[in-house]
Amino acid sequence: MAYTLGIDIGTYETKGVLVDAAGAVHAQASRGHQMLVPQPGWAEHRPEEDWWGDFVYVCRTLLRDSGVDPADIKAVACSAIGPCMLPVDAQGAPLMNGVLYGVDGRAEAEVRALTDRIGEDTIIARCGNALTSQSVGPKILWLKHSHPEIYANTAHILTSTSFLVQRLTGEVVIDHYTAANFSPLYDVETQDWIDDLADDILPLDKLPRLMWSNEIAGHVTRAAAEATGLVPGTPVTAGTIDAAAEALSVGVDRPGDMMMMYGSTIFIILRAQSKVTDPRIWYAPWLFAGEHASMAGLATSGTLTHWFRDQVARDLDPAEAFPALANEAAASPPGANGLLMLPYFSGERTPIHNIHAKGALFGLNLTHTRGDMYRALIEGIAHGTRHVTDTFAELGQSPTRLLAVGGGTKNALWLQATSNITGIDQIVCEKTVGASYGDAFLAALAIGTVERPEISTWNPAAHSITATPSASYDAAHDLFLRLYAQTKDIARALG
Structure with a gap:
């Protein structure tokens, strides 16, 4: 029997499923965590504990409860809340808590300043979105202004899903759907990173490599296998934001x-x-x-x-x-x-x-x-x-x-x-399992064991x-x- 594994990091809970090729769920697991609110208008997660720690716990629980041989898991996909902003060093270690999506409004001044400088019409034409609390670009600029020592030590800016994929594979990637929230650093026409609208936010080589969500980003490393119980070499997709995986799941x-x-x-x-x-x-x-x-x-x-x-x-x-x-x-x-x-x-x-x-x-x-x-x-x-x-x-x-x-x-x-x-x-x-079920379907798509219309028979x-x-x-x-x-x-x- 061939299986795919899907794990999703939500705002308050991580959920995972182990699914066979016909879409039947063989095991489910979950683990709760907290959203930290260090001051009004801010929202954070602890990446080591709430993202990677939860992933490891849920993955091992699924393997234990299902009795499935890890070698029979043919692909893994993950999703997570997003878009988030997490600076990491050259070894991939987090330099601070992950700054969450639009519920975190700490970069209000940067949103206003960038909009005034570039012009809202230009931003929407190039990036597809106005700058809001959902945008990652202003939050990176907030980091530069508020914590220059962290900014100086930043090798990459990741989001929550990117962090998980990096821990699993060593690859620094992001899917296009998530990247579109990095305004004003992503051009929706060229579908690539840009810095001509604001070259003072971040050097583009510190952003992840762009991929589509049904593409294989890399394979489980030996270190990740020891942590999770998965087999080294298991394919891992680029992943996406939880809501997109949830949409696919239904x-x-x-x-x-x-x-x-x-x-x-x-x-x-x-x-x-x-x-x-x-x-x-x-x-x-x-x-x-x-x-x-x-x-x-x-x-x-x-x-x-x-x-x-x-x-x-x-x-x-x-x-x-x-x-x-x-x-x-x-x-x-x-x-x-x-x-x-x-x-x-x-x-x-x-x-x-x-x-x-x-x-x-x-x-x-x-x-x-x-x-x-x-x-x-x-x-x-x-x-x-x-x-x-x-x-x-x-x-x-x-x-x-x-x-x-x-x-x-x-x-x-x-x-x-x-x-x-x-x-x-x-x-x-x-x-109604949600995003983790959509992740399992994305993993199956990535290795070619299902076609997209089959989601209607899966669910x-x-x-x-x-x-x-x-x-x-x-x-x-x-x-x-x-x-x-x-x-x-x-x-x-x-x-």
Whole structure:
């Protein structure tokens, strides 16, 4: 029997699967970790412990629990949160914690300065994306300004997936989909690194070699084999960002397919027919040469439900809290008895790109219950999601089908509220394992044991959620947008 191994590093958890050539999952394993917030607006991981340490633990657990001979694992693929920024020395050792994706807003001054200097129109034309907290280029410049001693010792800037691939193979590579987030250092037309827009950020030889996600980056080294239990010489793909692997896992493969990932954040990927550039959303080459993707993401989603459980539902058993809260929220009518929540607890990414945005629960009176508040939270995330899907519609990019995936798909209230508020039906596939399953499929693609259309047989549709739009939700959405517009200056003034 031939197997492929997929491991994904998420914001709060690492997950792995061992999959056979027919797509059957033979073992699953996971390990939790924390997102470090050393100060408001910052977000970090420890690369040795949270990325490589988790990879080793999950890999060894999968081998132990499955009883599979490591020699029968024919390829490995990994994905991770991204885009991240990690400086490493000439030996590949991290020089600091990994700076996370768009939830980390430390480079605000650099974003503003680079945009003013280069011009937003030029950046979008060349790089496909406006500079935001999601962009890696400004974070490298922040490193240069804030920690010149680390910058001086930096041999390469890696992202989370690149770090794992380097540990496994010794190769310093990055996939094009991830690299497109390194604005203003990546040109979406030439699909190559550039420094003519900003030659003061980093010498280009300190950036990883560019590859496509279905290409083999290298092979497991003897040192990595000793750490993980894998066989030396096992092929390893270039990998990608977790959301892209998650999209692939549920069959996002044709133009018009859209993934909605219900995780610590909502992340959306649309397989686009052509390149679409707009400052409100993100663009990247898709995982395969000649293809395109449009992306969007909220800053807090599942993270917000965890916050609510930990702060407002301390009387509940943490293991049973979410079903109990869902039952309380189900007793509250649509509209949460007049409550509105802005879910901007870590600022917001698309489409407003405002790291100063704040969370708010508006409309409270003495009759409101915890169930009302939790329903308002779920609906607030859904209104934030509609703000994104309406933006896609304005750009002529409405999906032909929407595939939902992630841990949040277990929350029926959240799924239904999202469909009702956005007006879009959703499909949930048989397997909601997520990015690690997409990694296993990418590994199989890379060694030629499957073709791309086979993902529909690996992971067929299981059920759908039918949207039930209403005028009351339309009115609430208008109020949601007005509440943000009328409070954003106050939010910024709060600091």
